[in-house]
Structure formats: C-alpha cells, structure tokens
Amino acid sequence: MDDNFGKNLRKLRKKKNLTLLELGNILNISKSALSDYENGKSTPSLTILDHISKFFGKNINELTSENIDTTEGNSELHSYQSSETNANYYDFENKLLQQQISNLEMQIQLIKQLLESKDAHIQALNLQIKLLEEKLKTKY
Numbered sequence: 779m780d781d782n783f784g785k786n787l788r789k790l791r792k793k794k795n796l797t798l799l800e801l802g803n804i805l806n807i808s809k810s811a812l813s814d815y816e817n818g819k820s821t822p823s824l825t826i827l828d829h830i831s832k833f834f835g836k837n838i839n840e841l842t843s844e845n846i847d848t849t850e851g852n853s854e855l856h857s858y859q860s861s862e863t864n865a866n867y868y869d870f871e872n873k874l875l876q877q878q879i880s881n882l883e884m885q886i887q888l889i890k891q892l893l894e895s896k897d898a899h900i901q902a903l904n905l906q907i908k909l910l911e912e913k914l915k916t917k918y
Contacts, residue, residue, distance in 0.1 A: 784816045786846040790834045791816075805829050824871055 791801050791812075798809040798816075805812075807826060814820040822830065831838050840846055 781818050782844055782846075783821070783842045784818045786836075786841050786843070787812070787830065788816045789846060790836070794834075805833060824874070 791798070794801075796804070798812045801807075802809045802812050805826070807822075807829075811820070811822075815822055827838060827841070831841055834841075836846070
C-alpha cells in the first residue's frame with residue numbers, strides 16, 4: 779500500500795475530529811497501529827482495511843487514491859465498490875485463504891511426522907523394557 783492510504787486515513791480521522799485513541803477504540807485497533815498506518819510504517823490486514831473503509835464510508839480504492847474526497851456523502855453509496863474492485867479484493871482474499879490452507883496442511887503433515895516419531899520412540903522404549911525384564915528374569 780502506498781503513502782496515500784496513511785495520509786487519507788489521517789485526513790478522514792481529523793475530519794471527524796477523532797484522536798488516534800478514539801478511532802482505535804471505535805475500530806478495536808490499537809492507537810499505535812493506527813499511528814503506524816498513518817505514518818506508512820505498516821499496512822493493515824484486509825479485515826482491518828474493510829473496517830476502516832466501512833467506518834468512513836469510503837471504498838478501498840478511495841482510501842488509497844491520491845486525492846480523497848473527505849466530504850461526508852451517502853455512506854451506503856461509498857461502501858459499494860465497483861465490480862472490478864470487488865473481484866480484485868476477493869481474488870486477493872482467496873489467495874490469502876489458499877496460502878493459509880496450504881500452511882495448515884503443512885503443519886498437519888509436520889504433526890503427523892512428529893506423532894510417528896513419538897510412536898517409534900515409544901515402541902523402542904517398550905522393547906527396551908521387555909529386554910530388561912527378560913534379563914531380570916534370567917538373573918533371578
């Protein structure tokens with residue numbers, strides 16, 4: 779995301795006469811995270827970006843545009859994005875979800891390998907116990 783988002787976020791927040799803390803409380807985002815967004819130090823997740831866009835009644839394209847309109851219009855009109863923007867948003871979200879699924883599948887494989895390793899270790903320990911028991915029987 780470019781510098782425009784942070785500048786626009788600051789403009790919109792100030793237009794509503796909100797402090798970082800007040801906006802953070804409304805959106806359930808920390809004051810420092812909002813500050814980082816405004817200063818271009820970090821970028822919000824899609825979920826947070828969606829909350830911000832809905833709160834200000836602006837679509838994501840508007841939030842990242844060079845010259846944002848800070849007038850308060852019909853928030854319902856602003857909350858609807860063009861079908862192309864929606865498609866891009868959902869394509870990106872779909873890619874993120876696919877990546878998360880892939881990561882979870884990899885974690886499942888690692889857990890299965892760990893369990894197999896533990897099972898093999900338990901079998902080896904059981905075998906050692908049996909051998910020790912046999913040694914004890916033959917000694918006494």
